[in-house]
Amino acid sequence: MIGRIVSAVVMLWALGFLWFAVALPGPAGDLHSDAVIVPTGGAGRIERGLEILRNGQAEAMLVTGVDPEVKPREFAAQFDVPADLMDCCVALGFAAVDTRSNASETARWVDSREIKSLRLVTTDWHMRRAAGELARTLPGGVTVVWDAVPSHPSFGDLFLEYHKLLASTASRLW
Numbered sequence: 001m002i003g004r005i006v007s008a009v010v011m012l013w014a015l016g017f018l019w020f021a022v023a024l025p026g027p028a029g030d031l032h033s034d035a036v037i038v039p040t041g042g043a044g045r046i047e048r049g050l051e052i053l054r055n056g057q058a059e060a061m062l063v064t065g066v067d068p069e070v071k072p073r074e075f076a077a078q079f080d081v082p083a084d085l086m087d088c089c090v091a092l093g094f095a096a097v098d099t100r101s102n103a104s105e106t107a108r109w110v111d112s113r114e115i116k117s118l119r120l121v122t123t124d125w126h127m128r129r130a131a132g133e134l135a136r137t138l139p140g141g142v143t144v145v146w147d148a149v150p151s152h153p154s155f156g157d158l159f160l161e162y163h164k165l166l167a168s169t170a171s172r173l174w
Contacts, residue, residue, distance in 0.1 A: 020162045024124040028147035033058050033117040035110070036147075039102040039130060040065040042123035044149040046079055049121045052147070053089055058119060062109050064093040064102045099126070099168075103133035110142060117143040124148040125158060129165045136172055 027048075036058040038049035046063060053061045066075070076086045093109065096102040110118065122130045127148045134144060153161075 016166075017159070017162050020128070020165065021158045024150075025127045025146050025148040026124065026150065028119060028145050031057065031119075031145065033119045033143075033145060034115040035059065035113070035118045036061045036121055037106050037110075037118050037134075038063045038121045039096070039099065039126075040067075042126060042149065042151065044151075045121055045123065048147065048149050050079060050081065050090075052119060052121070053085065060089050060091065060113070060115075062091045062093055062106060064105045064109075065096040065098075066092045066094050068094045070094075099130055099164075100133050102130065103137045106134060107137035107139065111139050116141060117145070119145045119147045121147045121149065123151050123153075125151060125153045125161050129161065129168050132165070132168055132172060 036049045036052045038045050038061065040046070040063060049061050049063065052058050063075075070092070072086060072090075072092060075081070075090075075092060076083065081090060091109065093102075093105045096105040106118075120127070120131055120134060127146050131144060131146055138144070
């Protein structure tokens with residue numbers, strides 16, 4: 001009996017990992033949201049967020065998890081953001097250090113601006129966990145659209161992220 005239970009758990013884990021690795025989320029379509037949220041940490045995330053902002057698909061952007069030593073003018077120079085766009089529409093969040101605190105920083109920013117729709121831009125393998133943490137912290141009534149930046153993660157990256165997702169989900173359920 002115990003052997004069957006262990007086998008079932010291992011089978012569920014393996015099928016879950018296969019689903020996680022094969023069915024990575026993709027980019028969102030052409031739509032408008034009040035804001036775009038970009039957690040730092042992966043290639044192409046900030047560039048994608050700025051593209052959305054420049055295309056008029058969002059009114060404001062929060063980059064959460066920015067190193068406290070980064071100055072807004074340095075950020076603007078690195079990503080070629082004009083001063084007027086930086087002043088009106090780009091906020092840098094310095095409080096977050098991980099995915100959970102990215103979500104908390106985002107929730108405070110969204111709540112202070114009465115945002116009702118946002119587009120979460122992060123790497124495809126990170127999207128499920130980031131969106132789950134965000135769902136836990138956002139005020140009610142906020143619509144979140146997933147806009148995943150395609151990547152080519154290694155098996156090790158997928159394996160680690162899958163287990164972080166399982167731990168995050170277990171934490172939310174607990």
